[in-house]
Amino acid sequence: MFLLNNRPGKLVGAFAIVLVAAALLFNLLMHKFFVTELGPKISCSSFFLVQSDLQTKGVMSLHINGKRQGEMGISATVRDNAGAIKYHLLRNISFEYRYEDNGYLAIQLVDVIKKASDDMPNELFNQSIFDFSVKNRRLRITTVGDGYLLWNGFSPVMMCISSQ
Known part of the structure; x- marks a missing residue:
């Protein structure tokens, strides 16, 4: 029982x-x-220089996992015309993206993390580095040898060398 x-x-x-x-x-x-993967897996880094009233010199790393998530790390020093340091830039940007044809990524849900030592104004960052404040941001990535060309809507803006 x-x-x-x-x-x-x-x-x-x-x-x-x-x-x-x-x-x-x-x-x-x-x-x-x-x-399936939604676009290529990319892990690369690049040196960059932005010349205007101020000179911004730094390093950018880009990691895209091929499955709708990406991350960008940007570190730079901003100097005035006399060469004196005006600002330090240290930001991590995580984002989701939708892969479109011909290497285009529609970037969405951007989260910008400003580190404690970063004193660069957001407006200057948006004007001279990358404007993540706009709602619809597209980035085009094309493969060139062991690196990548990063494009805005009109032309290539940076060469990113594979870090794998």
Whole structure:
């Protein structure tokens, strides 16, 4: 009699285990056969120089995982015409993107993290480095040898060398 009272509990436990195993198998099969990369995987870095009333000289790294997420790290020093340091720039930008044809990425959901030592005004950053304040931002990436050309809407603006 004791075994008969315990049988429903064992059946429920076995059913739960089978259900969890089926869910894990379904998830594995979906990722293996149906979830594909949405664009290239990119990991590169570049030196840059922006010359205007101020001179901004720095390094930018770009990492795109091929599955709608990317990250950009920017570090630079901004000097005036006399060569004196005006600002330090140290920002991490994480974003999601939608891959479009011909190497275009539509950048969305941008999160800009300004580090404690970064004292560059946001307006200057948007004017001279990269304007993430606009709602729809597109970036084009084309492969050139072991590097990449990063384009704005009109022309290439930076060469990024593979860091792998």
